[in-house]
Amino acid sequence: MHKIDIELVEMTMDIMKYTIDRISSTKHKIGKPKTAEELKKLVGETVTEKGVGGEHALKLWKKHLMKANVPIDHPRNLAFVPAAPTRAAVMFDLVVSASSIHGAYWMEGAGGIFCENEAMKWIVSLTGLPKGAFGVFTSGGTAANLSAIVTAREYWRSLDDDNKTRKGLIITSIGAHSSVKSMAKVVDADVLFVDTEDKMYADALQSKIDALTIDDRKRLFAVVATGGTTNAGIIDDLSGIGSICENEHLWFHVDAAYGGGALAADSVRHLFNGIEKADSITIDPHKWMFSPYDCGAVIYRKPELAKKAHAQEGSYLDIFKDEGAHGFNPTDYQIQLTRRVRGLPLWFSLAMHGTDKYKEAVERGLELAQIAGKLIEEKPFVELVRAPSLSCVLYRRIGWSPEDYTHWTYENHGKGFALVTPTKWKTGDSFETVSRFCFINPDTTEEDIDMILDSMK
Numbered sequence: 001m002h003k004i005d006i007e008l009v010e011m012t013m014d015i016m017k018y019t020i021d022r023i024s025s026t027k028h029k030i031g032k033p034k035t036a037e038e039l040k041k042l043v044g045e046t047v048t049e050k051g052v053g054g055e056h057a058l059k060l061w062k063k064h065l066m067k068a069n070v071p072i073d074h075p076r077n078l079a080f081v082p083a084a085p086t087r088a089a090v091m092f093d094l095v096v097s098a099s100s101i102h103g104a105y106w107m108e109g110a111g112g113i114f115c116e117n118e119a120m121k122w123i124v125s126l127t128g129l130p131k132g133a134f135g136v137f138t139s140g141g142t143a144a145n146l147s148a149i150v151t152a153r154e155y156w157r158s159l160d161d162d163n164k165t166r167k168g169l170i171i172t173s174i175g176a177h178s179s180v181k182s183m184a185k186v187v188d189a190d191v192l193f194v195d196t197e198d199k200m201y202a203d204a205l206q207s208k209i210d211a212l213t214i215d216d217r218k219r220l221f222a223v224v225a226t227g228g229t230t231n232a233g234i235i236d237d238l239s240g241i242g243s244i245c246e247n248e249h250l251w252f253h254v255d256a257a258y259g260g261g262a263l264a265a266d267s268v269r270h271l272f273n274g275i276e277k278a279d280s281i282t283i284d285p286h287k288w289m290f291s292p293y294d295c296g297a298v299i300y301r302k303p304e305l306a307k308k309a310h311a312q313e314g315s316y317l318d319i320f321k322d323e324g325a326h327g328f329n330p331t332d333y334q335i336q337l338t339r340r341v342r343g344l345p346l347w348f349s350l351a352m353h354g355t356d357k358y359k360e361a362v363e364r365g366l367e368l369a370q371i372a373g374k375l376i377e378e379k380p381f382v383e384l385v386r387a388p389s390l391s392c393v394l395y396r397r398i399g400w401s402p403e404d405y406t407h408w409t410y411e412n413h414g415k416g417f418a419l420v421t422p423t424k425w426k427t428g429d430s431f432e433t434v435s436r437f438c439f440i441n442p443d444t445t446e447e448d449i450d451m452i453l454d455s456m457k
């Protein structure tokens, strides 16, 4: 397995050919979903005592397995938060794999970590956080949110011994991403919700805090605001919320996993004012900074607090912390020990293209949302649920039931035409099923949007 022979060399060529074709493709298809049973029938037994051979396995991948995936970078994949990694970043992801770098400690990964840090400096500069603020790349927004919450909780515990036995409490809004609730579960904290899926304003947060019992107020250690909600692209009142957190001595975390890329866009940067008051921020380069999966980031106003919370101890790790191994150790600032230098594809793409190209590509996503808004207003059978926000557009097909949306999604997916999924929007006490676009990919065209809308006729 670890020897080089002619078979391996040929396999390398085949794999390179496959990746070159894929990277340079402009016509990849939206795959058709299949059940595990159907896939098994198509490919048979692949993991056997003697192996089926690389050539055969690659053939199965190309012929059957790849076709059952939806490429996240398809221009008509507008579901969830899609992605559109740059070709430069995808290519360099291959280099990351081929280079076998351990990205936990400087001692082993100095060259890779240096590059990650160069990319990180740019991201941190977008936030306006003061000097000293810094971050690390994580496996995604969920891991970044968890790393930030653990840091906040450990800091709160360090302030008062009684906090060590208290169950923590976090306030966020119902517009916050599901990972905030899940990660609160991981740290065994309770979550209290400001009852809005729309923008969370400072006064609503203050009322929530003021209504707490004395005991619950003691349990409260953090507020999570969102810089671009997943469902609708809404940015909370970051400035007002930041000021409350400062006055109330609460950790202020901004989850900008999706919206963070828009910090690079001059046209909407002002909407994020107040983000510079944050104690920690989540931004996912694998969403709107055009990195391949997986690449999230967590940034701290005071990284030393994260280090206190996350640095792992073990006699086998001592050498990495020795003077002789001096350098920045990404593992100390988030939950993971062994890590891929997953910020490296972003670094290469930034170095190749420059940050202006990133601004342009993000602006295009914002523009596509406005274009979609206009098209929706022009067509009599659809209407906007709310004005487009960042690159999210919520709209309804007049007269449709929830089942109609589901059926339409399956039909378009099954045809390999588009992936646009329904969501729910809360007005008052009721939830309405609506359709949602999220634009990330600058290759999406007005014609794509028009065709998708017309398929609802």
Ligand SMILES: Cc1ncc(COP(=O)(O)O)c(C=O)c1O
Pocket: 081, 139, 140, 141, 142, 143, 145, 177, 179, 226, 228, 229, 230, 255, 256, 257, 258, 259, 284, 296
């Ligand atoms: C606002 C927000 N936070 C967190 C996440 C979770 O990020 P990930 O899927 O990278 O773990 C998402 C994902 O869509 C998100 O939109």
